[in-house]
Amino acid sequence: MTIEARGLTKRYGGKTAVDDLTFTVRPGTVTGFLGPNGAGKSTTMRLILGLDAPTSGTVTVAGRPYAAHRAPLTEVGALLEARSVHPGRSAYGHLLALAHTHGIGRSRVAEVIEAVGLTEVAHRRAGGFSLGMGQRLGIAAALLGDPATVILDEPVNGLDPEGVLWIRTLLKRLAAEGRTVFVSSHLMGEMALTAEHLIIVGRGRLLADTTVEEFVRSAGRDEVTLRSPQAGRLRELLAGPGVEISGGGPGELTVTGTGAPDIGLTAATHGVPLFELTPRRVSLEDAFMELTRESVEYHAQGVAA
Structure with missing residues (x-):
């Protein structure tokens, strides 16, 4: 089931939160949804789930607006706010109440509780849960209806390393089963390990719709x-068309436009000793920062000590 946005726009008074967004999220892959704070990611997810109405444009899941699905929990599972649980209700009670709205049995409630690792605390009040436990409960709610589409906003927030690995494995498994998986995150390293496709927004506008591999490759050398x-001698030997060389510390150079094997071969051929030869690949974080440089709404400033 695909998610399709066409000319999606949302304005709040004089502020445009989402500006003419058009994209498609396809099944069978984990699609990362990236953007700086204030880029419109959460608003876009709310529009997909019918929690806000677009000012103009459309967004559908499997060809229909979310509200048009007769049993939405079995079509789309979502986590936007993990703390949207009555603090006096237990994890089991919360999920059971959701299950009753769609005719989902108690066995499925027990199944998702076990799947997210909350069995031992299933009957404790959710108000006493840690942030990470709350995230697990939210993910359990998203998976309750065994949906074909899963939408998660910052799912690893508050999770320990084991939990982060669990989420990564879960998302990849869901995609491998042919489901549509749409995930927002500020953690570039985690997205690089989890996502295959990226949709990147800035100030409400679409900045990129591409694979992780292509995006990083296009970012630079x-x-x-x-x-x-x-x-100094090595700088002279390496100089040439397309090669850029800058100085670092004493006896240190940074080179782009030629690879470590060629540099090492040039040094060996001319008898120039090397104490270090370290390649550094462009990362997803590097590419993201470069693309969104002009789209950051809040810039941190240095503070004098």
Whole structure:
């Protein structure tokens, strides 16, 4: 089941939170939804789930608006706010209440509680849950109806390393089963390990709709850091069309436009000793920061001590 947004726009008074967004999220892959704070990610997810009405444009899941699905929990599972649980209700009670709205049996409630690792605390009040436990409960609610589409907003927030690994494995498994998986996150390293496709927004507008591999590749060339007592000589030998060389510390150079094997071969051929030869690949974080540089709404400033 695909998620399709066409010309999606949402304005709140004079502020445009989502600005003419058009994209498609397809099944069988984990699609990461990225953007700086204030980029419109949460608003877009609310529009998909019918929690807000678009000012203009449309967004559908499996060809229909979310509200048009007769049993939405069995079509779309979502986690937007993990703390949207009555604090006096137990995890089991919360999920059972949701299950009753769709005719889902008690056995499924017990199944998702076990799947997210909350069996031992299933009958404790959710108000006493840690942030990570609350996230697990929210994910259990999203999976309750065994939906074909899963939408999660910052699912690893508050999870420990084991929990982060669990979420990563879960998302990949859901996608491998042919489900549509749409996940927002600020953790670029985690998205690089989890997502295959990216939709990136900034100030409400679409900035990129591409694979992780293509996005990183298009961001720029890899760098190589080297140290040598004859750095000046090596700079002369490496200089050429398309090669950029900058100085670092004493005897240190940063080179783009040629790879570590060629640098090492050039140094060996001319008898130039190398103390270090370290390639550094462009990361998803590097590519993201470069793309969204002009779309960041809140810039941190240095504070004097």
